[in-house]
Every structure is written in C-alpha cells, then in structure tokens.
Amino acid sequence: MDVWDAVRGRRSVRKFKDDQVEDELIRKILEAGRWAPSGSNMQMWGTRKFVVIKDKKTLDMIRKVSPGYLGTTPLAVLVCSDQKVAYQKCGKLGRDYLTIADCAMAVENMLLMAYSLGLGGCPVKSFSSTALKHILEIPEGVEPELMVVIGYPSKKPSTPPKIPLEKITYVDKYGDKLFK
Amino acid sequence: MDVWDAVRGRRSVRKFKDDQVEDELIRKILEAGRWAPSGSNMQMWGTRKFVVIKDKKTLDMIRKVSPGYLGTTPLAVLVCSDQKVAYQKCGKLGRDYLTIADCAMAVENMLLMAYSLGLGGCPVKSFSSTALKHILEIPEGVEPELMVVIGYPSKKPSTPPKIPLEKITYVDKYGDKLFK
Numbered sequence: 001m002d003v004w005d006a007v008r009g010r011r012s013v014r015k016f017k018d019d020q021v022e023d024e025l026i027r028k029i030l031e032a033g034r035w036a037p038s039g040s041n042m043q044m045w046g047t048r049k050f051v052v053i054k055d056k057k058t059l060d061m062i063r064k065v066s067p068g069y070l071g072t073t074p075l076a077v078l079v080c081s082d083q084k085v086a087y088q089k090c091g092k093l094g095r096d097y098l099t100i101a102d103c104a105m106a107v108e109n110m111l112l113m114a115y116s117l118g119l120g121g122c123p124v125k126s127f128s129s130t131a132l133k134h135i136l137e138i139p140e141g142v143e144p145e146l147m148v149v150i151g152y153p154s155k156k157p158s159t160p161p162k163i164p165l166e167k168i169t170y171v172d173k174y175g176d177k178l179f180k
Numbered sequence: 181m182d183v184w185d186a187v188r189g190r191r192s193v194r195k196f197k198d199d200q201v202e203d204e205l206i207r208k209i210l211e212a213g214r215w216a217p218s219g220s221n222m223q224m225w226g227t228r229k230f231v232v233i234k235d236k237k238t239l240d241m242i243r244k245v246s247p248g249y250l251g252t253t254p255l256a257v258l259v260c261s262d263q264k265v266a267y268q269k270c271g272k273l274g275r276d277y278l279t280i281a282d283c284a285m286a287v288e289n290m291l292l293m294a295y296s297l298g299l300g301g302c303p304v305k306s307f308s309s310t311a312l313k314h315i316l317e318i319p320e321g322v323e324p325e326l327m328v329v330i331g332y333p334s335k336k337p338s339t340p341p342k343i344p345l346e347k348i349t350y351v352d353k354y355g356d357k358l359f360k
Contacts, residue, residue, distance in 0.1 A: 003296040044341045055352045104284035116183040138354045161224045172235045174318045
C-alpha cells in the first residue's frame with residue numbers, strides 16, 4: 001500500500017473480529033516499529049522495548065486497567081521506554097523527552113503497517129502504568145509509554161473531523177498563514 | 181511508494197542540495213502530518229500547529245540556536261503543541277503528554293511522506309525553545325516540540341546500527357522473549 005493512501009486511510013479502529021493476527025504479520029508490525037527514528041539513534045542501546053500481549057487472560061486484565069482500551073482485541077503491543085538506559089546514555093533530556101517521542105514514532109509506524117496489512121489499530125494512552133507494570137512484571141526504570149491494540153476490524157470507522165491545514169499552518173512567523 | 185519500503189528505507193538525512201522544495205510537495209508533507217492520530221482526536225481543536233520555515237535568513241537564525249540542525253536546508257517545519265488549548269480540553273494529562281506524542285506521530289508521517297516524494301528529512305529536538313519562540317514570535321502557551329528539516333538529499337546516508345527485534349521484544353511478560 002502506498003504511503004499516502006496509508007496515511008490518509010488509516011483510522012483508529014475500536015471494533016474488531018475475534019480472528020487471531022498471524023505471527024508473520026505481528027513480526028512485520030514490530031519491524032516497522034523497530035525502524036522508526038530515535039533521538040541520537042538511542043534505539044540501538046535498547047531504549048525502546050516492545051511487549052507483545054497475545055494471551056487472552058492477560059489482555060483481559062490489561063483492558064480492565066486501561067479505560068482507553070475499548071472492546072476486545074486479539075493483540076496489543078505496549079511500547080515502553082527504558083529510561084534507565086536513556087538516562088545513562090543521554091542524561092535528563094534523553095530520559096524525559098526523547099524516549100516519549102521515539103515511542104510515538106514507533107507507534108505511528110506500527111499503525112501504518114498494520115493498516116497496510118489489512119489490520120486495524122488504535123493507539124491507547126489511557127491506562128494505569130502502575131497496574132500494567134504489575135501485570136506484565138515490568139521492572140523499575142522501564143516506563144509504559146503508549147499501547148497499540150490491533151486486530152482485524154469488524155467495520156471501517158468513519159473519518160473523524162480533522163482541522164483544515166489553513167487553520168494550523170504558519171510560515172516564517174507564528175500567525176502568518178501559509179495557506180489563505 | 182509502499183509503506184514497508186518507506187519505513188525500511190527512510191534515513192535521517194543531514195546533507196542536502198540547495199534546491200528548493202516545491203510548494204505542492206510541502207503541502208503534501210503537511211497533509212501527512214495533519215492526518216496523524218491524536219489523543220482523544222484533540223487535533224480537531226488545533227492542539228497541533230505547524231510553522232513552516234522557508235525564509236533563508238530565518239532558517240539561518242534557527243540553525244544557530246539548534247545544535248541538532250546540521251548543515252543547511254531549504255525548509256524546516258516546526259511542530260508545536262498548543263498547550264493552552266490542550267489543557268482547556270483535556271487537563272494536565274492532555275497538556276503534559278498527549279501533545280508530545282501527537283507531535284511525534286505527525287513528524288513520523290511527514291518524514292515518511294518526504295521520503296516517498298524523493299526528499300530527505302531529519303527530526304531535530306536539540307534546539308533552544310526560548311530562542312525559537314523569540315525568532316518565530318510563538319506566543320505563550322504554545323510549545324515547540326519537534327522540528328523536521330527537509331530538502332533534497334545530496335547523498336543517501338548509510339544505515340545506522342539498529343538493534344535486533346530479538347533483544348527488545350517480549351511476550352505477555354517483560355523478559356519473556358517472543359523471538360529466540
């Protein structure tokens with residue numbers, strides 16, 4: 001699928017079929033996340049970690065502590081920042097900021113890839129980090145940043161309202177419109 | 181260009197030709213950013229703002245206060261979060277977190293789109309926010325989050341080291357490897 005078609009056609013999917021996601025597709029989605037950029041190429045130290053959740057009971061527990069996780073899905077990927085590693089390599093800025101942006105860029109790659117493979121996904125931030133750390137036995141210094149829930153969509157969601165470029169784009173000075 | 185080829189082939193480009201980027205390509209890149217997901221679809225309120233910088237003098241000033249902005253480029257896009265709007269709509273969580281992730285997802289879309297159009301880009305976080313706000317007259321409550329510098333690459337960069345999936349991917353429990 002073409003990049004533009006994926007960017008333009010991707011929707012946040014919240015209703016899924018029961019069908020499992022094939023292992024080779026899971027790998028492709030994770031690979032897309034792995035290839036996302038990272039500040040100072042910190043990913044190479046392992047600052048970005050992926051926890052794939054396939055076990056139904058675990059998914060059920062996670063849903064109970066994640067208000068943003070609606071409905072049921074056969075798959076979720078929790079993207080974590082290893083802040084301990086980030087801090088060791090890049091200090092406070094690395095720990096506090098870059099890892100969040102890095103995780104989000106990996107999530108966007110995963111969402112586009114999932115969509116291009118006929119799957120649907122939704123980024124989820126509304127969860128209890130404490131509970132997720134407990135359920136998934138995530139150690140100190142590793143922080144759940146964003147989750148992606150994935151599955152085969154049971155129906156294609158409609159397009160949500162998107163603000164026109166004209167209202168959010170300036171040129172050379174904040175407030176000077178690029179598009180009239 | 182295919183999504184996978186874009187995700188896999190995209191590099192952070194830091195050396196560019198002098199050629200200007202055509203207006204229709206700039207628009208396509210911004211559109212890709214606009215279509216990125218956002219927490220609670222907050223983008224529709226204008227939480228994400230794009231400041232396009234094309235003026236050479238302004239680009240020069242920005243480069244001087246941005247250690248991460250290497251070389252010269254004919255174009256930069258600064259993605260800002262309108263934290264005032266985010267706070268009004270979604271409180272502290274909206275202001276502190278979602279907008280950063282939202283900006284990063286927009287940046288990844290822009291990078292993939294730029295690459296698919298034959299351009300190159302690099303995300304830049306290492307800049308002085310205070311100086312950028314001054315140069316671009318960005319008002320209080322709007323925060324520069326990430327910049328993308330864009331142009332025609334003068335050469336294709338080599339692939340940086342990427343950590344294998346096996347080292348960063350767990351299943352159902354942190355530490356349990358999905359791939360052996």
